[in-house]
Amino acid sequence: MTILESRPNARSAFGAPAGTAAAPPKPGRLVDLFEYGLDSPICLTWELTYACNLSCVHCLSSSGRRDPRELTTDECKAVIDELERMQVFYVNIGGGEPTVRPDFWELVDYASEHHVGVKFSTNGVKITPEVAQRLVDSDYVDVQISLDGATAEVNDHVRGPGSYDTAMRAMQNLFDAGFENFKISVVCTRQNLPQLDEFKAIADKYKAQLRLTRLRPSGRGADVWEELHPLASQQRGLYDWLVAHGDNVLTGDSFFHLSAYGEALPGLNLCGAGRVVCLIDPVGDVYACPFAIHDDFLAGNVRSEGGFQQVWRHSDLFQKLRTPQTGGACTSCGFFDTCRGGCMAAKFFTGLPLDGPDPECVRGFGEDALTKRKEVDSIPKPDGDHSHRIPREPRSAGSRPVSLTLSLRRPESPPVSACEDNPLAGFRP
């Protein structure tokens, strides 16, 4: 047993470079220690707002509209104070589109001052040349631009019209400002998997680092998973590509279910939910992972007594998750040790038992299980929907003009002044 693991199997779990092949199972490896959880998360995902200028069809958090109960600036700062005390080295900030929060930069600065590093995910809408310059000057901030197609056609199909241009403009601004090694985050889909080399070329062009993650049937993703998730025949190509590019491509430890193809991919090879990672949502709810926004995976709220630390260390749910994983139907599979039955959230939101195979099990057991599902109607639905109420423009190219009917309605009384602060102003019972 080594006494130091600086290229641990766990590293890609927090976005650090995927390393060489995972070490063979041996007693005392970190993954076994991590099964029992840590006193503080290694890193966590914090969605700052449900507000978003886009309506990506696979949004994990079904974002669109801000929630009036979202944490205030002061409440966010209190969470940062707590993360500092717990020595959480950095947070992955997302949303929604986090940069549309008016206090976003204030919170980023506050986190930096308090030694909590920030990596934020953005569609790029606010990454102007000025912002890019400001980001270059900070040691504590890393940026991740979301891009789900190497061409506008493929990207905009998922992320909406104009989103490709927005992302490319943001990357150009970061590049021009000299921000090296920002991340380009790609959710792998059936449509964009043939573009892996083109994604890599884009990353190289902008001196960025490519990050590939797995499409989850979570949030609005549940509605499009059947259409977008990679074909079984594509998975092998993805695995080979990841093995070939190992060191230079991040994966967020997304693809450990592919390890059954052969050697284990670098990464934790463990479901880190509630053990080493978790999610804080915009209203302060703490979930086991960003892909599991459902009551069954809700551990508590940062507004409750004892705050985040209490939830992380003592919630019933997290205690329950911190037990060694049993294989259930997968126990007899020779690859269980690396694949671990795959992703809990992927199973949950496709209606599969949590102790059985992943829906994308490379040996095909997941597809079998999907066809044998009893009641498709009983598949759990993601909780909380903040989607825009008005549907986005059509996903196919060539949007049509919108017909409007203008009508004139004569007001019965003078309009209420915009300065009126009485909440009942204008109300006539």
Place this chain on the structure above:
Amino acid sequence: MVTLDLDTAWDLHPQVSVRPEPFGALLYHFGTRKLSFLKDRTLLSVVQSLSAAPSARDACTGAGISAADLPRYQQALGTLLASSMLVERAS
């Protein structure tokens, strides 16, 4: 493989944070954004005492490491050095 000179004075990189854990510790470098795991509490005490010790060898001796175990710890410190977690200190 980087070999660390045991007779030199070393320090943690100023951008590195250490978080002790029951199994050892987590080290995070805010500059490189890389994480390392110390899988041993003894190694943690060595790392924590580097800045006050005249040399890495003294830090190891102070942590109760025997001559037989020293190469293993020297190798671990070398790995930390390779990932810029340690810097040489002007003694």
